[in-house]
Amino acid sequence: MSDFLEQLPIVFDALNEGFLQTLKLFVITLLGALPLGLILSFGSMSKFKPLSGLIKTVVWIVRGSPLMIQLLIIYYFPGIVFDNNIWGSGLDGRFVASAVAFIINYACYFSEIYRGGIQGVPVGQQEAGKVLGLSKTQIFFKVTLLQMVKRIVPPMSNEIITLVKDTSLARIIAMQELIWAGEAFLTGSRGISGQIWPLFFTAIYYLVFNGVLTILFGKIEKKLSYFKV
Amino acid sequence: MSLLEVRNISKSFGKVDVLKDVSFTLEKGEVLSVIGSSGGGKTTLLRCLNFLEFAEKGQIIVNGEVLYDGVAVNDKKLRENRLHFGLVFQNFNLFPQYNVLKNITLAPKLLKKGTDEEIEADARRLIERVGLSDKIENYPCELSGGQQQRVAIARALALNPDILCFDEPTSALDPELTGEVLKVIKGLKNGDSTMIVVTHEMGFAKEVSDKIIFMADGIIEEMGTPDEIFNHPKSEKTKAFFSKSLENL
Numbered sequence: 471m472s473d474f475l476e477q478l479p480i481v482f483d484a485l486n487e488g489f490l491q492t493l494k495l496f497v498i499t500l501l502g503a504l505p506l507g508l509i510l511s512f513g514s515m516s517k518f519k520p521l522s523g524l525i526k527t528v529v530w531i532v533r534g535s536p537l538m539i540q541l542l543i544i545y546y547f548p549g550i551v552f553d554n555n556i557w558g559s560g561l562d563g564r565f566v567a568s569a570v571a572f573i574i575n576y577a578c579y580f581s582e583i584y585r586g587g588i589q590g591v592p593v594g595q596q597e598a599g600k601v602l603g604l605s606k607t608q609i610f611f612k613v614t615l616l617q618m619v620k621r622i623v624p625p626m627s628n629e630i631i632t633l634v635k636d637t638s639l640a641r642i643i644a645m646q647e648l649i650w651a652g653e654a655f656l657t658g659s660r661g662i663s664g665q666i667w668p669l670f671f672t673a674i675y676y677l678v679f680n681g682v683l684t685i686l687f688g689k690i691e692k693k694l695s696y697f698k699v
Numbered sequence: 700m701s702l703l704e705v706r707n708i709s710k711s712f713g714k715v716d717v718l719k720d721v722s723f724t725l726e727k728g729e730v731l732s733v734i735g736s737s738g739g740g741k742t743t744l745l746r747c748l749n750f751l752e753f754a755e756k757g758q759i760i761v762n763g764e765v766l767y768d769g770v771a772v773n774d775k776k777l778r779e780n781r782l783h784f785g786l787v788f789q790n791f792n793l794f795p796q797y798n799v800l801k802n803i804t805l806a807p808k809l810l811k812k813g814t815d816e817e818i819e820a821d822a823r824r825l826i827e828r829v830g831l832s833d834k835i836e837n838y839p840c841e842l843s844g845g846q847q848q849r850v851a852i853a854r855a856l857a858l859n860p861d862i863l864c865f866d867e868p869t870s871a872l873d874p875e876l877t878g879e880v881l882k883v884i885k886g887l888k889n890g891d892s893t894m895i896v897v898t899h900e901m902g903f904a905k906e907v908s909d910k911i912i913f914m915a916d917g918i919i920e921e922m923g924t925p926d927e928i929f930n931h932p933k934s935e936k937t938k939a940f941f942s943k944s945l946e947n948l
């Protein structure tokens with residue numbers, strides 16, 4: 471028991487460091503994928519067929535294959551095939567490679583959510599704006615935008631909560647995120663080895679983080695619940 | 700000079716000719732009902748008048764001004780043109796995120812049709828006219844279909860269109876709710892509005908219209924007063940349409 475109490479602060483230190491990496495990857499993925507996804511969704515709705523076809527194919531491949539494979543390919547491909555490991559071998563390189571893979575992967579998922587939200591607004595809404603003499607910009611900002619947001623929030627919150635858990639996949643290229651930090655105490659780290667309980671503690675981090683996000687998204691949905699689309 | 704003159708409007712979708720050389724005139728304060736079986740081009744006609752579709756050829760003239768002559772106009776002109784007409788849709792198309800008042804004031808405010816106070820006072824008068832003063836703060840999802848359609852009518856009236864068009868305004872409503880909407884439209888006739896009403900409500904058309912157009916397969920098969928069309932139809936197609944409508948009653 472006294473062992474446990476001695477180990478606890480050491481483990482928490484390590485887990486906090488890991489969680490910081492997890493959080494960083496999460497935030498950077500959102501910052502990159504939210505706007506990139508919007509651009510992709512416009513591309514996939516483009517009337518220029520080669521563009522929409524290309525983007526739809528990319529989205530299909532990215533969504534249809536495991537993120538873990540995408541991480542491995544993005545990290546190892548340049549070094550093995552071109553003999554040029556653009557990421558470097560350090561921790562920063564692993565983080566950047568992870569961020570790139572996550573941003574691409576999540577942008578593809580988000581693009582489909584945006585597309586659903588945009589195309590889900592009935593064309594009658596635009597037409598009602600048109601016959602009232604409104605401009606395209608006025609129609610977008612005053613008529614359709616909020617309806618899109620309302621349609622997008624529920625699937626988006628699901629996807630973002632999945633992202634929290636998916637960040638752990640970066641462990642496959644040895645990015646030192648939360649699971650990696652917990653798992654290290656199995657094999658030995660900071661003078662502790664053969665301990666499984668730190669790994670259980672990592673789960674609590676995810677649960678709390680996702681709990682906070684769930685409450686946040688619930689608040690947003692509630693705020694938009696005064697109207698139906 | 701007629702308020703509205705439509706000359707030789709033609710419109711096709713791909714290979715299908717939906718409107719073929721449609722011409723008619725409408726005087727200020729008149730009510731024109733357009734009847735005919737579904738697929739005849741009635742909706743397309745209203746959409747062309749409101750510039751949601753563009754006729755390949757023909758002219759649309761309001762108050763002597765040629766708004767449209769078969770060629771595209773720039774965006775600014777297009778929006779000005781649209782303001783000559785109002786359109787009440789079959790399925791209302793109210794803005795769900797705004798309450799009744801804001802649905803009506805949104806466009807006048809964005810188009811700076813007056814001060815906010817004037818626009819709101821106007822809107823309140825219109826809401827009273829359609830009998831919904833107690834629903835002014837409600838959102839569309841809290842209203843019945845008939846109430847939503849009455850709001851849609853007030854919304855269209857708020858911009859003072861020269862000609863107000865209705866595309867089967869009661870078709871999406873439960874039968875017991877059609878009466879309240881038809882009553883509002885009848886009330887507008889006394890208020891001197893010029894209207895084009897596409898409708899399947901024959902009794903209503905007969906009672907309210909100055910003029911009836913019977914459309915079939917993209918042409919005006921027959922045009923005349925309610926008495927001429929309902930009591931003395933000349934065209935075989937018109938007669939067939941009436942006997943079929945009677946069967947369905």
Ligand SMILES: Nc1ncnc2c1ncn2[C@@H]1O[C@H](COP(=O)(O)OP(=O)(O)O)[C@@H](O)[C@H]1O
Pocket residue numbers: 712715717735736737738739740741742743744
């Ligand atoms: N956007 C469109 N694209 C292709 N065909 C259309 C379109 N809109 C209407 N049509 C066709 O035009 C014809 C007339 O339709 P419509 O004007 O809606 O008739 P109505 O209102 O009298 O029922 C129909 O055959 C319909 O299928």
Ligand SMILES: [Mg+2]
Pocket residue numbers: 738741742743867
């Ligand atoms: Mg129709």
